Amino acid sequence: MSIAIGATASPAARAAAAEQALTAGRSEEAIALARALLDTAPGDSRAWIWFGELLLRAHRPDEALAAYGRAAELNPGLAASFTRQATILFRRAYGPAPRARPAMSAARIQGRFLGSDGRFGNQLLQYGFLRLCAQRYGLELQVPDWIGRDLFEFDDPLPAETLPLRRECDFDVSTVLCGAGAAVVTNVNIQGYFCGSMARWGEVREPLRAVFRLGARLAPKVTRALEALRARGATVIAVHLRRGDFGYGRFWIAPSSWFARWLRDIWAGLDRPVLYVASDCAQVARELAEFQPVTAAELGIEIVGAPFLVDFEVLRNADLLAVSNSSFSFVAALLNTRARTFVRPDPDLRRLRPMSPWSEPVLLDPTAAAGSAALRAGT
Numbered sequence: 001m002s003i004a005i006g007a008t009a010s011p012a013a014r015a016a017a018a019e020q021a022l023t024a025g026r027s028e029e030a031i032a033l034a035r036a037l038l039d040t041a042p043g044d045s046r047a048w049i050w051f052g053e054l055l056l057r058a059h060r061p062d063e064a065l066a067a068y069g070r071a072a073e074l075n076p077g078l079a080a081s082f083t084r085q086a087t088i089l090f091r092r093a094y095g096p097a098p099r100a101r102p103a104m105s106a107a108r109i110q111g112r113f114l115g116s117d118g119r120f121g122n123q124l125l126q127y128g129f130l131r132l133c134a135q136r137y138g139l140e141l142q143v144p145d146w147i148g149r150d151l152f153e154f155d156d157p158l159p160a161e162t163l164p165l166r167r168e169c170d171f172d173v174s175t176v177l178c179g180a181g182a183a184v185v186t187n188v189n190i191q192g193y194f195c196g197s198m199a200r201w202g203e204v205r206e207p208l209r210a211v212f213r214l215g216a217r218l219a220p221k222v223t224r225a226l227e228a229l230r231a232r233g234a235t236v237i238a239v240h241l242r243r244g245d246f247g248y249g250r251f252w253i254a255p256s257s258w259f260a261r262w263l264r265d266i267w268a269g270l271d272r273p274v275l276y277v278a279s280d281c282a283q284v285a286r287e288l289a290e291f292q293p294v295t296a297a298e299l300g301i302e303i304v305g306a307p308f309l310v311d312f313e314v315l316r317n318a319d320l321l322a323v324s325n326s327s328f329s330f331v332a333a334l335l336n337t338r339a340r341t342f343v344r345p346d347p348d349l350r351r352l353r354p355m356s357p358w359s360e361p362v363l364l365d366p367t368a369a370a371g372s373a374a375l376r377a378g379t
Contacts, residue, residue, distance in 0.1 A: 090305030121327030153215030168192025233274030238318035240329035254345030
C-alpha cells in the first residue's frame, strides 16, 4: 500500500515516508518521494547524499553515483560522497571488499563516523586510532563501510548496535594510547578528527605503520608505479599541493611559489633529482614546470575509484617530502620510513620549513596577522 503525503508535510515526514516505502519493498515509490523532497532543497548537499544512500539500497548504483557526484559539486569537501563514490567505482572494477566478520565480542570499540567525518587522510587517522585502541585493550573494532576495506583489505565487523558516543574532546589521547584508558574506550562509539599534535600519540609509529599495508590486489600495481618513478632519477622529491576542496578557514592553501623557492634552494645539491607533484589541480604541475615534474598520469597506473592512491604511496615512499596543510600528505609523512627531509608550509613565516611529523599538529593554523594576510594575497 502506498503512503499518502500531504503537500504541507515536513521534510522529515517526507524523508521518513520514503524510507518506509523502501523498507516495504516499494523502491519506485520511495525514489519518487525522495525526488519530490529534493525538489524543495536542490542545493542541500547532505540531502543528495541521503538520496544516494536510498538509491544504493534500491540497487541503483549508477543513479546513486550521480547523486553523490551532485553532493560533491555542492560541497567538495564532504567526506560521505567521496567515500561512496570511491567504494562503488572500486568494487565495480576490482570486485567486492572482504566480507565483514560477524560481530562476536561483548567488549568492543566503534567508529560509526568513519567514512563520513573527514576524507582519506583523516579517515586513516581515525581508523588508526581505533585499531591501536582495539589492539591494546583486546577490543573488537566495529566500523562502517569505507574505502579502507578495499585498499587494505580490512574485514572488521560492522557496528552491531548503538553504543554511547564519546568525542575526542572528552578524553586525553596520550592517556588512552599509553595503556591507561580501557574504561574510556571500551563499549563506546568514538568520534574525532585527531588533527592535534602527534606528540600525543607517543611511541606508536611502528604499530600505526603496520596497520596500513596495501592489499594483494593493489600492492603490485603501486610497486610498478614506484619503480617507474625511481627509474627516472636517484632522488625522489614529492610535493603535495591541495587545491580543489580547500581555501577556507583552517584549510588554507599555500602558494606554489613557496614550494618553488624551497626546490630552488636544494635542487643543485641533490643526486639526479626527480620531482613528483601530487595535487588535485593540474595547474600546479605547470606552476612548477622548471623542475620537469612527474605526475601520477605519467606513471601509467590507474586505480579506478581510488585515483589518489598513487599520489599517497609516492608521498609515503619519497626521499624528500613537502606536505601541504592537509591530513592527506601529513599522514603519508607519518607512514614514510624512507624520507630524510620533511618540510611543511608555515602560514606565518610564508615559506616551507623543516618539520618532524611525529611531534607536530596535523594541521597548522595561522597565528600572526602577517601570515593570514599573505594567504589571502596568495603570496
